[in-house]
Amino acid sequence: xxxxxxxxxxxxxxxxxxYIDPWxxxxxxxxxxxxxxxxxxxxxxxxxxxxxLPILQLRLGPNNFQSVDWxxxxxxxxxxxxxxxxxxxxxxxxxxxxxxxxxxxVSGDYKCxxxxxxxxxxxxxxxxxxxxxxxxxxxxxxxxxxEIYADMQQWITQLNSEGKTAVLTxxxxxxxxxxxxxxxxxxxxxxxxxxxxxxHRTLLDAGWKLPAxxxxxxxxxxxxxKKSVVIVPGSVIGSPWMKRFSPYAVGSCxxxxxxxxxxxxxxxxxxxxxxxHADWNGLLQTIKATGADKVFxxxxxxxxxxxxxxxxxxxAGEVKTEYADEQFENETI
Numbered sequence: 001x002x003x004x005x006x007x008x009x010x011x012x013x014x015x016x017x018x019y020i021d022p023w024x025x026x027x028x029x030x031x032x033x034x035x036x037x038x039x040x041x042x043x044x045x046x047x048x049x050x051x052x053l054p055i056l057q058l059r060l061g062p063n064n065f066q067s068v069d070w071x072x073x074x075x076x077x078x079x080x081x082x083x084x085x086x087x088x089x090x091x092x093x094x095x096x097x098x099x100x101x102x103x104x105x106v107s108g109d110y111k112c113x114x115x116x117x118x119x120x121x122x123x124x125x126x127x128x129x130x131x132x133x134x135x136x137x138x139x140x141x142x143x144x145x146x147e148i149y150a151d152m153q154q155w156i157t158q159l160n161s162e163g164k165t166a167v168l169t170x171x172x173x174x175x176x177x178x179x180x181x182x183x184x185x186x187x188x189x190x191x192x193x194x195x196x197x198x199x200h201r202t203l204l205d206a207g208w209k210l211p212a213x214x215x216x217x218x219x220x221x222x223x224x225x226k227k228s229v230v231i232v233p234g235s236v237i238g239s240p241w242m243k244r245f246s247p248y249a250v251g252s253c254x255x256x257x258x259x260x261x262x263x264x265x266x267x268x269x270x271x272x273x274x275x276x277h278a279d280w281n282g283l284l285q286t287i288k289a290t291g292a293d294k295v296f297x298x299x300x301x302x303x304x305x306x307x308x309x310x311x312x313x314x315x316a317g318e319v320k321t322e323y324a325d326e327q328f329e330n331e332t333i
Contacts (some may be wrong), residue, residue, distance in 0.1 A: 001077075003104040003215050004130065006296075006319050011106060011130070016017050016079030018047075023322040030081060032108025033092035034059060037324040040263065047074065050085050051119075052089030055173060055207040058198065070119070086110040087121030088276050089174035090203065092235050096124050104128045105290065109323075111275065112282040113145055115178050120292055121286075129292035130319070134277040135255055136297070136305030137289065142255070142279045151184035152272050155251060158184050165248040169234040169268070172196045174276050175253055176231050177210060183229050184211035191216045191225060194234040222246075238267065241283045255279075257276060299323040 004011045010022030018028035019271025025042030033040050034055035036046075048056060053067040061239065068074060072092075083093035088109040090156045095106040105126040114120045142186040156166040168183075169177040172195040179236045183190055190213040192200055197215040204210060222244050230245055237250055262271065278286060286307070287295055295316040297306040302318045309316035 003099055003102055004106065005285065006321075009323075013076075015099055016076040016081065016097070018076055018081070019043075021323070022268050028076070030095050031056065031093075032086065032095060032106065033089055035089070035109070035171075035324075037322070038108060040138070046080070047278060049091045049093045049207075052093070053091075054202050055059055055091065055199065058202045070122075085119035085122045087112065087114065089118055089178065090208070092118060094122070094124055096126070102127055104113050104130070105292075106130045107132060107286075110136070111278050112286060113142070115145065115276075116179055116181065118174075118276075123286060123289040125291050128289045128294045128296070129287060130296045130298060131287060131306040132277065132323070133282060133283065133297045133300035133302045135258075135275060135279050136282050136283055136301040136308075140255060140258055140275075140279045141281055142258075142273065142275060145274065148272050148274045149179075152251065152253075152274075153182060153186050155272075156183065156188060156229055157320070159249055160186075160188055163227060163247070165211060165225055165227065165245040166229045166231065166295070167237075167242070167245055167248050167250045168231050168253055168272075169237060169250065170196070170231055170253045171276075172233055173199050175274070176200070177208075178215070179231070179253060179274070180211045180213060183231075186229070189228040189231045191212070191228055192238050193236060194229070195233055196231050216244075220244075234303075 007025055011020040011022040018030055019026045020030045021032050021038040022029050027044045029043040029046050031046055031048040034052050041060050047066045050067045071082050080098040082096045086092040086094045086108050097104045104125040107123045109132050110121055112121050161167045176196045192213050192215055225245050251270040252268045253272045253274045255273055256262045257271030258273040296319045297323045299320050306316040306318040
């Protein structure tokens with residue numbers, strides 16, 4: 001039984017009459033998380049996790065939103081739907097779909113290492129698993145995040161001693177919140193680009209306890225940013241907006257920094273291979289742990305990864321979707 005169909009509007013459950021992360025407007029959308037490639041404007045009804053709701057409201061404005069807790073069942077035409085932690089960003093969920101004893105799980109985006117702010121990823125047993133493959137190549141094997149944080153702190157401290165500002169690129173939703181804690185441990189003041197601050201303020205208002213950070217005010221004197229840390233979307237690097245931070249150095253927080261040549265190609269001074277997606281080992285371990293008989297592989301290195309799964313005896317198929325890879329995830333809100 002195909003509980004989920006792959007259509008030109010998105011992942012569709014015909015029996016339940018709903019879509020999961022549709023990329024065209026539909027009547028009923030179940031949302032895995034609030035990045036713009038997974039949560040789009042125009043749907044009539046949205047279902048998401050409680051933690052995702054404030055961000056959807058920030059991004060999409062007034063809408064027909066329904067939010068639920070982890071593993072709180074919702075029934076749609078006899079189909080049981082529940083959300084389970086994906087560990088990708090705050091509120092990110094896997095969608096479990098059950099009907100007449102058949103269980104499918106749509107993972108959305110996920111990572112396995114607990115970052116201390118996103119809920120710990122939960123393995124959900126199923127018959128069919130739909131997985132991302134953003135970093136589905138063996139070269140992408142993450143170091144423990146504490147090692148990356150230590151490297152970042154050392155870089156920031158060194159720049160501070162040289163009288164320079166440390167500018168870190170990170171997605172306004174997800175990565176920016178994740179790196180706030182290790183940065184705050186340096187004791188160096190933190191400033192946020194407006195897009196990052198809007199998410200920060202929304203989460204504070206929703207009750208999240210986040211380290212102190214100030215918005216970059218456009219009329220603030222240049223001296224106020226000296227020897228500080230500034231978190232910005234990657235899109236502002238090289239723009240006139242950056243001049244207020246001189247002298248500065250730029251560090252990129254991204255899984256793509258695992259490949260050293262990307263530091264040069266992105267014209268940054270340092271790269272920190274910190275990703276909110278599962279690495280090669282995490283993908284394989286998760287797929288095996290679900291016990292799924294069939295796996296569908298979506299955005300990323302889906303061709304290579306699905307081929308490998310078949311080679312090791314796991315039935316897998318490649319699915320084309322309109323979800324973005326990490327470098328294209330939502331940067332501005």
